[in-house]
Amino acid sequence: MKVKIGEAVLELVEGDITQQDTEAIVNAANEQLIPGGGVDGAIHRAGGPSIAEEARKYGRCPTGSAVITGAGNLKAKYVIHAVGPRYRDGKHGEPELLASAYRSALNICLEKGIDSVAFPSLSTGAYGYPLPEAARIALKTIISFLKEHGRPRLVRMVLFGKEAYQAYEEALKELAAREGLS
Ligand code: AR6
Numbered sequence: 001m002k003v004k005i006g007e008a009v010l011e012l013v014e015g016d017i018t019q020q021d022t023e024a025i026v027n028a029a030n031e032q033l034i035p036g037g038g039v040d041g042a043i044h045r046a047g048g049p050s051i052a053e054e055a056r057k058y059g060r061c062p063t064g065s066a067v068i069t070g071a072g073n074l075k076a077k078y079v080i081h082a083v084g085p086r087y088r089d090g091k092h093g094e095p096e097l098l099a100s101a102y103r104s105a106l107n108i109c110l111e112k113g114i115d116s117v118a119f120p121s122l123s124t125g126a127y128g129y130p131l132p133e134a135a136r137i138a139l140k141t142i143i144s145f146l147k148e149h150g151r152p153r154l155v156r157m158v159l160f161g162k163e164a165y166q167a168y169e170e171a172l173k174e175l176a177a178r179e180g181l182s
Contacts, residue, residue, distance in 0.1 A: 001169050003181040005146040010139070011156045012172060014165040018046040020118040021075045022156060024068075026105050028122050029081035033061055038125040039160075043079060047072035051079055064100035068108050078114060080105045084123030087130070095137055098123055102141040109152045116154035121164055131164060135171035143175060 002011045017025050017039055028039045033055040035044040044052055054069035061067050066082040082105040085097035101122050109117050121138065123129035142155050159165040176182065 001172055003172065003176050005143055005181060006150050008146040008150055008153050008155065010142055010146065010172075011154065012165065012168050013156060013158055014160075014162065015158050016042070016160065017118055017120045017158045018042050018074060020156065020158060022116040022118040022154065023076060023114045024078040024080050024109060024112075024117045025071070025074065025076045025158075026066075026117060026119045026122070027079050027081045028120050028125065028127075029055075029061065029083050031060055031063060031083055033058060033067070033081060036126070039120045043074070047074045047079065055081055064097040064104065066101065066104035066108055068112065076118070078112070080108050080117070082122060084127055084129070087123060087128040090133070094123075094129065095133075098129065098134060098137050099141040102138055103145060106142070106145045106149075106152070106155075110149060115152045116156070117152050118156040118158050120158055120160065121168070124164065131167040132171065135168045136175070139168065139171050139175055143179065143181070 027043050050072045058067045063083045068080050071079045082101040084101045085094045124134045
């Protein structure tokens with residue numbers, strides 16, 4: 001599924017983030033920027049050790065923010081490491097922190113002139129964020145960023161498996177109807 005927001009496109013695909021040919025891919029990182037499991041593990045395995053070496057120079061990356069490195073052997077040129085929140089009960093600032101992680105990664109794209117980026121579904125694996133809620137927050141944040149800035153021209157959400165894809169599709173249909181997007 002795809003929607004246009006001005007000149008920009010927001011696209012949902014089911015797939016693997018490591019295989020994307022966008023200029024940048026986003027990693028679901030932790031504050032220590034130490035390679036873990038899930039998307040993070042897959043990106044470091046596929047991209048090679050230079051990504052972790054470069055990330056180490058930043059030290060720590062607080063929840064809700066993001067940093068950028070090269071992408072080693074991946075097709076993308078850059079990896080943007082964004083740290084989403086661990087989900088507790090939704091009353092500990094999780095929605096704001098999750099939105100902030102997406103916005104931080106998108107702001108890095110603007111600063112660097114990166115015009116296509118692929119995101120995984122931040123926080124919905126090891127960090128336990130319920131998918132339907134996380135999908136709404138992710139998509140709302142991306143849509144409002146694209147409305148304001150018109151860039152990056154392509155934002156692709158890469159969903160791992162049918163369940164994740166369907167949760168995002170449902171959320172995007174609702175938001176697109178409400179905001180008159182097609
Ligand atoms: N491509 C796209 N999505 C994927 C892939 C992939 N190759 N593999 C998993 N997913 P997670 P988090 C989906 O756990 O919840 C790490 O240990 C997965 O199905 O990767 O933000 C880090 O080091 C899920 O929907 O990230 C952190 O410590 C989504 O990606 C912590 O996990 C996110 O799952 C971050 O946890």
